Amino acid sequence: MSLSSGIKGPAIFLAQFMGDAAPFNSWASITRWAGSLGYQGVQVPAWDGRAIDLAKAASSKTYCDEFAGIAKANGVAITELATHLQGQLVAVHPAYDTAFDGFAPAGVRGNPSARTAWAVEQMKLAIDASHHLGLTAVPSFTGALLWHTMYPWPQRPAGLVEEGFAELARRWKPILDHADSKGVDIAWEVHPGEDVHDGATFERLLEALDDHPRANLLYDPSHLVLQGMDYSAFIDHYHQRIKAFHVKDAEFRPDGRVGAYGGYLGWKERAGRFRSLGDGQIDFARIFSQLTRYGYAGWAVLEWECALKDPEQGAREGAPFIARHLITPSAKAFDDFAGGRVDRAALRAQLGLS
16 A cells, blocks of 8 residues: 555445444454455444444544544554445435435434435534544435436426436535535445436536535446446546545346346346456456546545355455555656756757757
């Protein structure tokens, strides 16, 4: 890992590993587990009380120092506090109320306005906690008011999309302003099911937010592969807004029966499947090269999701996979040795000019 420049890692997102059995049931034991596998950073699921007391982290710098100290003693740093579940609840269409109520505490279930207010407050707590921990980005989801109209029949009425993104912007603007006051970026993961699920939808929300400087991205190529997108060109378009990075593999193998929509099949039978690192189709050498080229200096964080492989095997294999792809940026060009001192007269002479 380069401490001064370049992509940092390897790191691991703990959300898929937290559980009720050791070593996955406490902050001390799961960070010790991650460090033993060779990870140097951990991304924290900010909704999981087994990992963090978010309210306490937002109000107490002392708690945050102790929290980070436990991780450091186990050989890992905290990369980000992830808020995907809270961000999801910032905007929920009524069709999904029942499904998403499970992400919220019992006291606000069945009350969409109270649930939204809770989610907004959670986002602000995560921003405050991140500030106390010296973190610079909060990964999240945008939530969705329009997803049910993604492939419309009957057709969408004129102005529906514009109003949907205007409302989404109204809900996120106070959160982004709070983030700006704390020097923290919101990094939305482009993800099917969210209103921001590709580059075009990110641009729509950014426009509705007047290009808010804290409205940024978590780059996860797996969700782009499953949509048939060019995940490499995505970096070219949006590298200035990429503030977090999930290293997650995937494959998309459509056939005569199923394609991007999956046919309501389980993950093993879908055309698009998430895979452990190295088992899918993604060219990570190219991705790490592009991010290095554009100066991305954040963490490379394994997010394990695989339709076939055991999670602990995926975690064991993930750290060395990421480590092999890390690039220390070069401070010199390969052909510098052939150069020499030049002045204007020498330059003109080489051009054949007197």
